Each structure stands twice: as structure tokens, then as C-alpha cells.
Amino acid sequence: MTSEPPVRKRDATATKALILDAAAVLFAERGFDRTTVRDIAARAGANQALLFRYFGSKEALFEEVVARGGREQLESTPAAALPAAMIRRLLTGDGQSIAVFLRAAHSDRAAAEVRARLGDDYTRVLATLTDAPDAELRAELVLAWVLGLGLVREVAGAEPLRGADPDEVVRLLAPAVRTLLERAE
Amino acid sequence: MTSEPPVRKRDATATKALILDAAAVLFAERGFDRTTVRDIAARAGANQALLFRYFGSKEALFEEVVARGGREQLESTPAAALPAAMIRRLLTGDGQSIAVFLRAAHSDRAAAEVRARLGDDYTRVLATLTDAPDAELRAELVLAWVLGLGLVREVAGAEPLRGADPDEVVRLLAPAVRTLLERAE
DNA sequence: CCACTTTGTAAGCGGTTGCTTACAAGCTAG
DNA sequence: CTAGCTTGTAAGCAACCGCTTACAAAGTGG
Secondary structure (H helix, E strand, O other): OOOOOOOOOOOHHHHHHHHHHHHHHHHHHHOOOOOOHHHHHHHHOOOHHHHHHHHOOHHHHHHHHHHHHHHHHHHHOOHHHHHHHHHHHHHHOOOOHHHHHHHHHHOOHHHHHHHHHHHHHHHHHHHOOOOOOOHHHHHHHHHHHHHHHHHHHHHHOOHHHHHOOHHHHHHHHHHHHHHHHHOOO | OOOOOOOOOOOHHHHHHHHHHHHHHHHHHHOOOOOOHHHHHHHHOOOHHHHHHHHOOHHHHHHHHHHHHHHHHHHHOOHHHHHHHHHHHHHHOOOOHHHHHHHHHHOOHHHHHHHHHHHHHHHHHHHOOOOOOOHHHHHHHHHHHHHHHHHHHHHHOOHHHHHOOHHHHHHHHHHHHHHHHHOOO
């Protein structure tokens, strides 16, 4: 019997993008280990064999997701506004990039390298906010705070933070961050 | 006390403890998903079937590890000294409890509950450090910072923090934490 | 001593995983 | 048209996973 054909257009770059997007969402939602290539392919509406043809491996796909997501914000935000922007992005939850970064905890060495390099980039930008001799250490402490925020919110889902107004959080954190960065000793 | 039999070859409680210890180390090191029950049993020098006899499931074992590890420090440290103690424990790396807590990110709902409850306990204790009306939110921000510290150190392994002196880190963080907690508005 | 329970072991089952292979179908050049 | 490349698909492989089962050995009470 002649059933209706799914009539799919053949577009490699579009399929690639679909897979990449699906992977970004799922990696952010469940982390690397709990996301299967079958899930990604299903969400992208693509055959899973294509995932391997276009990206080589699950690891490589993950690396592309991490690398792509992180740098957008970094390149489009001035240093002084970066902490607040990171926090807002984290709390409003509409950005997956930091979530993916968080979720990268358990992944392989190759992905860990991408992640570390991205973290270094953030640290370097944040370090321009202070003229203390240990600027990088202080910057890293700021980065740690932001990531910890995401961790507590996403992982623990603790009540006060989950329902808190992002502006309120920024208002509380700002003076403390300033103290950390300005305090010369 | 001479009434104890000196050496027991077959000792259920000892085996249980061995499994629990091995699990704590491995969960802290690799996280839940990347730790296999075979690895745990091998490290404990026990047969993996015993793991299921004594703990029921991998999830249940994980819950016991998380629950056991977290409360020790919480019960033995006065509130005022808790932030510094947490940071030191995190940075010196000899305590696995917080690492396990960190690693608990991707685990199941049952474990997530244990984790959330433990996080609430920490938050509650930290909240006693300030008399601001939004004490719990501020406390949670402190907790977030400490956990983020662990995340950056363990996950990103970034250079300044990895080699940093714990005392130095505490010295940098202390004023900022004080600012966060004391700032009334 | 024997019957019974507890502790430890060996083997494997069913399911899932990342990844591969063999092949069909669409597109374009000649 | 058709040859040859690209894009998509169906099926399955080998390895590993959490977990179970069947059974042997050690300890204990009567």
C-alpha cells in the first residue's frame, strides 16, 4: 500500500545544525552521561548515524556544543557588565551555555580541555576588573561564585534562590563582589 | 575490654564499611554515572553481589554516602567558623564529602532529595550568621560560593586556584562574605 | 554431630550504550 | 539518461551496565 512519503529535503548543514541544537538542549538538561546519542538524534529528527558522520563521536559533538555556546556571551559583553550578565543569564535560565559548562563536570579529558580554556577566557576578562596583584585569583573566585550559583539553583533547586528575583540577587552580590575585587592588602 | 573476638574472617559490618568507603572515594572522584558497581566492589575487595545485598542498589548506596559524609562537618563545626571550614576542606582536598555533593548533580531524584535536604541544613546554619530579613537567601549565596569554588577547582582545575594557599583564599573571601551578610538595606 | 543461618563467590541475564555497516534514495554533471 | 557523489535509513555489533541467581564455605545453636 502506498503510504505518504515523509518528503524530507536533503540538507546536510541544516541537519547538522538541528543535531547541534538538540545536543545543546539535552546536554544542558541532563549532562553528558545521561544524554544518549539516540535521544539527540530523535530530538533533532535525524538518524543517529548522521550524528557520527558529521561530528565523529559523542565527545566531539559535546566539545562543539561547549565551545560554541560559551564564547557568544563572552564576546558580546563588556567586562564590567560581565558578572551581572552571567548571573542574570544563569537565573533567568534562558541560556543553556553556562548550564552546559556546569554539566561538563564529568566528561572526558578532551572536553575538559575545551571547558578549561573557556573558563580561562572568562577569568582573564574578569581579571581586568581589578588592579590587585592577584587579579587572576580574585577573578577566578568571582567565576566560582557565579558557577556555584548555577549549581545550587540547578542541582539543589533550593527554595530561596529558585524563586528569587535576579535583580535582587545581583543587588546582594554586587557589593560583595566589589569588596572582593577592590580590597587591596 | 577483652571480650572481643580478635579477627573475624567473615565480617559483614566490616565488608559493608569497606564498600561504603570505596564508594565514597570513587563517587567523589568520578561522579555517580562514571562509577560502576564493579569498580566499587573491586576497590573494596569484595564481591559485587554483596553490594546489592547490603545496600539494595547503586542509588541507595550513593544516598548513604552523601548522607553520611555531609553531616559530620555540619554537626562538628560552629556556625561562625563554617564558611572558612568548608573552604579549607574543599581546598585541601582531604575531605570527599563536598566533592560527592558536587558530583551529585546528575543523579536520581531519590539522591537529589538527600542532597537538597543536606543543602538546606547548610543554608540554615549559615543563615544564623546574619540578621537580615532575607537571611536564607544570603546564606544560600554563601553556600553557592563555596560549592562554586569546589566546582572550579575540581572541574576546571584552573591554575591560580589550584595552586593557591587555602589561607590566602579564605583571607580574600572573608571580607566579601562579611559584606554579603552584613549589608542591611 | 547435624540443621540452619550468615557471609562470600562465580556466572550470567536482559537491557542499553556508542558506534559501524550495508544499502537505498536524491542531486548534479557530462 | 546515467554515473558518481552526497544525504538519509535500517539494522546490528561488541562491550558494558546494574542487578540476580545458584551455590559453596564459614559460623552457630541444639
